[in-house]
Amino acid sequence: MNWLSPILLFLVTWLAVYAQSQGTFLRDFLGAPPTLLPALVVYAAFTHGVIVVALLTTLAGLWVDSLSGSRVGVSVPALFALGFLLNTRQHLLLREQRYAQFWLGLAGGIAVPLVTAGILQFTGKDPAFGWFTLRQLIVLGLLNGVACPACFLLFDRLRGMFEYQPADPVPYGMNREMKRGRN
């Protein structure tokens, strides 16, 4: 069931964008809206094809902009660049390692808002930007750093529930090997 994984990913992304616009407790605690999109994009880039990554990043960016004061489309380039770069370079990265997932999530959590802020400045908008932004970037980086390995764990488990499991390895032991001929 190969279609299930992308559907699940789109569904979680949709809920993540909605959750980003809700609640005040976590927002007050973090000092920034709790965005998990960079972590989800990192996961998608390592486990899905480039078409799914492009669709996911485009839709996620449009969904965020639809609830935000930003112009529609502004959030797409940063998410797409992150997904596209990781997707094309995935053979060079230790994607199975938890610490690599953490650092990629952290880098994505910092880079995505930073690039978006750059685009907003470049297009003549006037986003709220100051020393407090540094703290927000660190918080968002750490949040996505923690969320990224969690995404891998969660989605791999969910996929495991619905997909065929790989067959057990053949119960073959070296000590049972029959040697032919004379030694």
Add this chain to the structure above:
Amino acid sequence: MFKRTHYIVLGSVALLLLVLLNLPAGAAARLKLAVGGVFLPLFGLSSSAQSFVDRASYDLLPRSVLVSEVRRLEQENVTLRISAAQGADALAENNRLRTQLGALPRGPWKPRLARVVGREPTTWWRTLLIDYGSREGAQVNQAVITPDGLVGRIATVGFSHSQVALIGDAACGVSVLVAETRDQGTIKGPQPTTEAGIVELNTFQNSPQILAGHRVVTSGDGGVFPKGLPVGSVLDTRPASAGLYTTARLRLGANLNRLEEVWVLQP
């Protein structure tokens, strides 16, 4: 290095972005509202859950508490009706005088209740979503308030929802005056602080007479906000630009972090 698919995807997304970022403002706003429609089921679900919790909490309240609350509200209602009658008389007198002076009479505000259903999902703006759209009569630039003070203005209008730019956002400048000294100034965004309850006011001239605790209300200049809406109170002041004008920090009357219901003022 890249496969053919990569080039096609890259080109498609680049083309899409080029189109999106160059759309006329009206079309971009309509597209934004159309895309935001995918969240309507979740907003509806959230509203239903909220009303269910409210109803359940009412059922759990003891009768004695409800009776005492009804009595308190009845007394408050009588007091407010007396004040309203007094206010209506003063308004009629004010309008008669304004007519004699050749100014347009000031109509009464028609506040409509709206519920906050979403908040800004990015760190760059200060906005929120309310369940009050064009079907309820929402229009761009209508003032949004709470009984404690001004909240902001409607920035974009959808069929069932509208986006409100809060005080301190780049899209919501407010002309204000200090009630005690009548000094005028503006609150412009974006504000250099993340504290949603604090904004900075710049007066048009040096105003050392402004003191902590002075009340700040809308001045009515600009035509967006009616005159006299409470905004907040002065926390402290400092001279700015070598004493050419004064910058005052205000504590907003409305707590923008804890908004659940707001009132939209219809003309």
